[in-house]
Structures are given as C-alpha cells and as structure tokens.
Amino acid sequence: xxxxILVAVITIICALLILVVLLQxxxxxxxxxxxxxxxxxxxxxxxxxxxxxxxADLLSKATGIFGGAFLVLCIxxxxxxxxxxxxxxxxxxxxxxxxxxxxxxxxxxxxxxxxQSNDAGSSDDSGEEGDN
Numbered sequence: 001x002x003x004x005i006l007v008a009v010i011t012i013i014c015a016l017l018i019l020v021v022l023l024q025x026x027x028x029x030x031x032x033x034x035x036x037x038x039x040x041x042x043x044x045x046x047x048x049x050x051x052x053x054x055x056a057d058l059l060s061k062a063t064g065i066f067g068g069a070f071l072v073l074c075i076x077x078x079x080x081x082x083x084x085x086x087x088x089x090x091x092x093x094x095x096x097x098x099x100x101x102x103x104x105x106x107x108x109x110x111x112x113x114x115x116q117s118n119d120a121g122s123s124d125d126s127g128e129e130g131d132n
Contacts, residue, residue: 013073021063
C-alpha cells in the first residue's frame with residue numbers, strides 16, 4: 001500500500017520535474033520569453049515582479065527541490081517494497097554484495113568447443129598432395 005502511494009508521488013514529481021526543466025531558458029528564451037518579447041508588454045509585463053532573473057531563479061530552485069525529492073522518494077520506495085512472496089526477503093546489496101567466486105577454480109560447465117579426436121581413418125584435406 002505504501003509502495004503504491006510512493007510510486008504515484010514519484011510519478012507526479014517526475015512529470016513536474018520534466019515540466020520545470022523544459023520551461024528553463026536555453027539561450028535567452030523560456031518562461032520569461034513568453035510574455036511577448038521578454039522586455040515589455042504582454043501578460044507578464046515589463047514592470048511585473050516576475051522578471052527574467054526571478055523566473056530563472058525560481059525554476060532553478062524548483063529543479064533542485066524536485067530532483068532531491070525524486071531521489072529521496074526512490075530510495076524510500078526501495079525499502080517500502082512488500083517482500084512477502086516466494087523470493088528472498090533481502091536484496092544482494094542489503095546482504096553486503098554478491099558472493100565472491102574463485103576465478104582459478106576449474107569450471108563445472110561443459111566446454112562450448114567440441115573435443116576433436118585424431119583418428120587414423122579420418123581424412124585430412126589440407127595435407128594431400130597431388131601429381132603435378
């Protein structure tokens with residue numbers, strides 16, 4: 001139940017983060033540029049309190065807040081997963097990592113290269129010489 005709520009909140013924050021990043025200006029446009037030329041006139045006006053500088057600061061702070069919230073909620077969602085099923089109750093990372101394998105030990109799997117035997121009756125095309 002808690003996991004589903006966290007996933008819903010993460011989805012909303014992700015959509016808001018995408019929106020805030022897309023509203024930021026690249027080389028001179030963005031949310032401050034939609035007022036009809038940026039300097040004056042339009043819905044936001046030249047003398048309004050929401051200028052180009054304040055808009056950039058607001059969007060920059062919103063990006064940091066939404067990004068931090070996204071990161072924290074993703075980590076919290078990992079611990080909120082319901083693990084009552086058949087699988088393990090803890091992840092490999094929670095147990096301290098994967099078990100170390102001895103790389104010098106002989107392999108228990110069968111080789112992918114077939115074993116070729118040198119029978120006396122086998123024909124060898126590369127060693128035959130013909131009459132010139």
